Structure formats: structure tokens, C-alpha cells
Amino acid sequence: MTTDAVSGSDSRPPAWSSGLSTNDFAACGSLGLRPLGFVQGCSVVSWNFYGLGTSLMGGGFGTNQLSGYSEQYNCPHGFVSNEHRVYGLNYQKTWVERAWMDALTSATKRLLDEAVGIGAHGVIGIVDRSIHHTENATFEISLSGTAVGVDDCERPVRPFTTFLSGQKLNKLVEAGFAPVEIALGISSVGVISSCITEYQLRGSGSVFGTNIGNWGVAQQGEIDQLTRAQVAARSIVRDRVRHQLGGDVLHGAALTVRTIESQEGPQVETVLRGNRVRVFKEFAKMPTPRPVVRLVDR
Amino acid sequence: MSDAMRADMRAAVAALKTTPGSDQHSTTSDLSIDETLLLHGMGYEPVDLVTGISVMAIPYGTFIVPYGQGGPVELPGATHALASAFQNAIERMRRECKGASGVVGVDVEVEISGPTAVVSLTGTAVAPIKRTDAHPGRPFVTDLSVRDFVLLDLAGWTPIDLVSGAGFVAAPIQGVRQVLSQVGQNIELPVITQALQVAREKAMDQMQTAAIALSASGIVDVTIIDGPLGHSRHVCAFICYGTAIRLDAAEHQRIEPDLVLPVDDNVGFSAGSVH
Numbered sequence: 001m002t003t004d005a006v007s008g009s010d011s012r013p014p015a016w017s018s019g020l021s022t023n024d025f026a027a028c029g030s031l032g033l034r035p036l037g038f039v040q041g042c043s044v045v046s047w048n049f050y051g052l053g054t055s056l057m058g059g060g061f062g063t064n065q066l067s068g069y070s071e072q073y074n075c076p077h078g079f080v081s082n083e084h085r086v087y088g089l090n091y092q093k094t095w096v097e098r099a100w101m102d103a104l105t106s107a108t109k110r111l112l113d114e115a116v117g118i119g120a121h122g123v124i125g126i127v128d129r130s131i132h133h134t135e136n137a138t139f140e141i142s143l144s145g146t147a148v149g150v151d152d153c154e155r156p157v158r159p160f161t162t163f164l165s166g167q168k169l170n171k172l173v174e175a176g177f178a179p180v181e182i183a184l185g186i187s188s189v190g191v192i193s194s195c196i197t198e199y200q201l202r203g204s205g206s207v208f209g210t211n212i213g214n215w216g217v218a219q220q221g222e223i224d225q226l227t228r229a230q231v232a233a234r235s236i237v238r239d240r241v242r243h244q245l246g247g248d249v250l251h252g253a254a255l256t257v258r259t260i261e262s263q264e265g266p267q268v269e270t271v272l273r274g275n276r277v278r279v280f281k282e283f284a285k286m287p288t289p290r291p292v293v294r295l296v297d298r
Numbered sequence: 299m300s301d302a303m304r305a306d307m308r309a310a311v312a313a314l315k316t317t318p319g320s321d322q323h324s325t326t327s328d329l330s331i332d333e334t335l336l337l338h339g340m341g342y343e344p345v346d347l348v349t350g351i352s353v354m355a356i357p358y359g360t361f362i363v364p365y366g367q368g369g370p371v372e373l374p375g376a377t378h379a380l381a382s383a384f385q386n387a388i389e390r391m392r393r394e395c396k397g398a399s400g401v402v403g404v405d406v407e408v409e410i411s412g413p414t415a416v417v418s419l420t421g422t423a424v425a426p427i428k429r430t431d432a433h434p435g436r437p438f439v440t441d442l443s444v445r446d447f448v449l450l451d452l453a454g455w456t457p458i459d460l461v462s463g464a465g466f467v468a469a470p471i472q473g474v475r476q477v478l479s480q481v482g483q484n485i486e487l488p489v490i491t492q493a494l495q496v497a498r499e500k501a502m503d504q505m506q507t508a509a510i511a512l513s514a515s516g517i518v519d520v521t522i523i524d525g526p527l528g529h530s531r532h533v534c535a536f537i538c539y540g541t542a543i544r545l546d547a548a549e550h551q552r553i554e555p556d557l558v559l560p561v562d563d564n565v566g567f568s569a570g571s572v573h
Contacts, residue, residue, distance in 0.1 A: 172331045
């Protein structure tokens with residue numbers, strides 16, 4: 001250790017940490033990216049599945065009204081019994097989506113604040129995690145990645161972010177796409193099954209515990225209410241992410257769908273994540289690829 | 299090479315200062331950069347991430363088979379539900395194409411629970427580069443990867459559609475004497491074997507019929523899901539799907555691949571195990 005280092009006046013740059021693999025690190029070097037540090041951002045929010053104070057029917061004791069997508073499925077049979085559902089409902093759980101998006105925004109801001117603090121041009125190799133704490137009541141979103149600097153280049157106002165790193169990032173840039181930011185969106189659609197959906201799912205309707213047949217509903221066929229909920233959930237999340245793009249391109253998207261069974265009916269949650277990228281040079285016409293056979297034993 | 303890449307990276311960072319026009323159409327895709335480049339080499343570009351889903355009801359009691367059946371019992375209710383789920387999901391995905399030529403790399407998820415059959419599809423719609431007019435024909439749907447799609451094209455073939463088949467067959471409940479005669483013996487269980495065979499034939503036949511209806515020459519990349527149903531172990535399910543293809547060129551184009559010999563350390567040679 002030099003005397004300068006002990007006294008704290010060493011002129012060498014301080015050591016950095018990174019989440020890059022050795023391969024990724026080597027590949028980023030060829031793009032002129034210098035790792036500056038491992039940066040993170042997280043946010044933990046309270047997670048209310050049904051949304052406290054939300055009135056599904058737009059009245060009663062709730063303070064929040066339904067907004068966004070909703071479809072009501074009225075019972076065609078008229079009032080039959082207390083057990084018979086008078087209506088069914090597909091509804092967008094905007095309070096769940098808002099909590100998730102707020103957590104994501106906060107986590108992203110914290111990640112970027114750390115990156116800006118160490119003079120980064122961007123953050124690469126981002127890993128996002130969503131964790132439910134304590135029986136689903138608390139929810140955490142965390143992002144981590146490697147802040148990088150680009151030599152001889154003015155820093156952008158907001159550092160770029162991307163899930164990519166290594167050779168994939170190299171190929172992206174070579175192909176003429178600039179990483180802009182990670183794009184993430186969620187949609188949450190709840191289903192309160194109508195009497196018809198209930199019948200299609202369970203094969204019977206009941207009055208005072210007595211099965212009285214099929215209510216005139218053909219059981220075979222598409223379950224319209226559930227299909228429409230699934231279609232809506234996918235459509236909402238794609239529109240949400242498209243809205244973030246502003247004319248850019250979403251690359252390498254991954255759509256995750258989770259259907260949670262509950263007493264009322266299924267709850268559909270979809271998450272769409274990908275890389276928002278911008279075309280910065282003309283995409284050169286690629287030559288027709290040549291097929292190859294690798295001479296290997298196995 | 300590295301200097302050119304560094305210059306590209308600097309240009310990429312500089313491009314962050316500009317924003318594309320708000321009227322610019324945003325494209326979305328689940329393709330990797332390799333797949334995007336391959337597709338581009340073929341004259342296509344990704345247009346949009348598209349999905350299709352269908353939730354079908356399987357009639358109550360479908361999986362209950364009365365005692366005393368002599369042989370395997372086909373369950374047309376379940377078979378029909380899954381076939382319709384496939385058809386509906388594919389049609390929904392096609393409707394989302396909006397002028398694209400077709401959908402590639404479709405990820406297929408099939409789920410059979412007690413009362414429902416769910417088919418969920420996700421893929422990327424593609425169109426010829428910079429084409430503004432809508433595709434004149436019916437967009438194709440294929441679960442082939444971009445790599446397979448390109449290879450098929452080089453060979454002169456074109457995908458037509460995703461075709462599927464399903465068979466649900468219940469093995470008859472065995473009598474006590476029959477069960478006791480099998481206890482402790484490693485022997486073939488003919489009723490279950492037969493049920494699986496019938497389910498297989500039915501499913502493959504359905505898939506083949508669907509391909510013939512599309513005037514396809516054949517089906518490639520067939521995926522098979524088979525085995526007993528989780529909630530009704532006496533029911534053998536056989537589900538298959540693949541891409542129906544047709545020869546577009548006058549004849550099959552022979553592909554003559556270049557031979558490459560990788561010289562990296564981890565390929566083709568294993569040291570350290572001397573016998």
C-alpha cells in the first residue's frame with residue numbers, strides 16, 4: 001500500500017463493484033463501457049388485494065370508484081334465491097396496479113439517483129425482483145444493475161437503463177438500437193363469477209343446497225367471462241407499456257401471466273417487461289444467413 | 299472493430315437527446331436481438347407482440363366413467379373443449395395481427411384443470427420490412443422459432459398454420475380379480491396401454507385432418523403432451539400441436555451447410571477422465 005493510499009490522497013480511481021459476469025464485463029469493454037458501481041433501488045409497499053375502501057358496485061361504503069376496464073354480467077334468470085348470483089363482474093383492480101407502478105417508479109428513481117451520483121451514463125444488466133412479504137400484505141420491488149460510464153461522451157440527462165448486458169447489448173448497439181430504459185407494466189383484473197360462469201365451472205346451480213339443473217345454460221362452450229378477463233388483462237398491460245414507448249421499440253419482451261384462484265373467481269395478473277430501445281442508425285440489410293454444421297462429438 | 303463499436307455506443311448515447319415523433323408507431327416484440335437480425339436478413343421485421351387465449355368449459359361429469367365398461371372410453375366432451383380452445387385462441391391471435399403476414403415463435407401454454415381447458419398463445423407478428431399495405435391473405439401462426447422459420451424459407455417451404463389434436467380416453471375400471479392378478483407383478487397393464495394408444499391415434503388423426511384441410515404438405519416440430527390427467531388419473535390425455543407447412547418453391551431447395559470446426563476449449567473434447 002502506498003503512502004498516498006493510506007493518507008487518502010491516492011490519484012488512482014477507487015475500485016468498483018458490478019453485477020456483471022466475466023463474459024459480460026469483457027464484452028462491455030469492447031463497447032467502451034466502464035463499470036462504475038453496483039447500484040440498487042427498492043420500494044416496499046402495502047399490498048391490499050381487494051383495495052380497502054373500494055366499492056365494486058360504485059356505491060355503498062366505499063370511497064374509491066371502479067375505473068378502467070369493467071364488464072357486468074347480469075343474471076338472465078331473475079332473482080332466484082339468496083345463493084344465486086344476481087350479477088357477475090370483471091373489473092380492473094387499479095389500486096393494485098397503482099401500488100405496483102408506484103413501487104416500480106420509486107425503485108427506478110432510487111436506482112437512477114445512485115447511478116447519477118457516481119456519474120454514470122447508464123445502468124446495464126438490470127435484474128428486477130418482486131417479492132411478497134408477510135402473507136401477501138407487503139410487497140417489495142427491487143432493481144439492481146451495474147452503472148457504467150461511456151468515454152468521450154456527454155452524459156444524458158437521465159441515464160439509460162436496460163436488462164441487457166454483454167454480447168446481447170453489443171449486438172443491439174451494433175444493429176443500430178440505443179438502449180433507452182427498461183419498460184415494465186402490470187395489469188390486474190378481478191372476476192366475480194356470474195351465475196352462468198359459476199355453472200360452467202361447477203356443472204350445477206343450487207337453490208338452498210339443492211341442485212336444480214343447468215338453468216338452461218349449455219355447459220359446453222367457451223367461458224365468455226373468464227376468456228374476456230384474460231384478454232382484457234393482456235390488452236391492458238400491452239397498452240400500458242406501448243404508452244411508455246413514445247414511438248420507440250420494445251425489444252425482448254416477456255409476458256408473465258398469473259391466475260390466482262379466489263372465492264369470487266379467478267384474479268388475473270399480467271406483467272410485461274422488456275427493453276425500450278431507439279433506432280439511431282439505419283438498419284443495414286443483413287446478408288442471408290448461411291447454415292452451418294458444427295463438427296463436434298456431442 | 300472495437301473502435302467502430304465504441305463510436306456506435308457514443309452515437310447511441312447521443313440519440314437519447316432526441317425523441318422520435320409521437321406519430322411514430324411503436325413496435326413491440328418478444329424476439330431476441332439475434333432473432334430480430336435473422337428475421338431482417340430474410341426481409342421481415344417484427345410488428346407487434348400478439349396474444350390469443352380461450353377458456354373452454356369441460357362439461358361436468360366428463361371424466362366420470364361408469365363401472366363395467368369393456369374397453370377404453372373416449373371422452374368427446376374434453377376432446378372437443380380442447381380443440382375449440384386451440385381454434386379460438388389461434389383466431390384471436392390472428393385478429394390481433396392487423397395487416398401483418400403472420401406470427402412467429404408462438405409460445406403455447408395448455409392447461410387442463412377439472413372444469414376448464416385453457417389454451418394461451420403469445421408471439422410476435424411479423425411483416426415484410428417497411429411494408430405499409432396490409433397483408434392480402436390469411437396471416438399464418440407458427441410456433442417455429444425465427445431460426446426454424448428462416449431455415450424453412452431457405453428450403454422453399456412456408457408455414458401455413460398451427461394445427462393441433464387432442465384425445466382424452468378413460469381406462470375402464472378393472473374388476474377386483476383383475477387387480478389382484480396384477481399385484482406384485484411387473485407386467486404390462488393392457489387397459490391403460492390401450493387407452494393411451496386410442497388417445498394418441500385420435501389426437502394425431504385430428505391434427506393430420508386439420509393439416510389436410512389447409513392443403514398442407516406436412517407438419518413439422520410437433521410437440522406432444524401426454525400422460526394421465528392430474529385430477530383424474532384413470533384418464534389418458536394425448537395433446538399434440540405443430541406447424542403445418544407447404545412447399546412454395548417448385549421443389550425442395552437443397553441446403554448445403556458449411557462445416558465449421560469450433561476450436562474453443564469447451565466443445566468436442568473432454569479431458570481428465572482416463573479409464
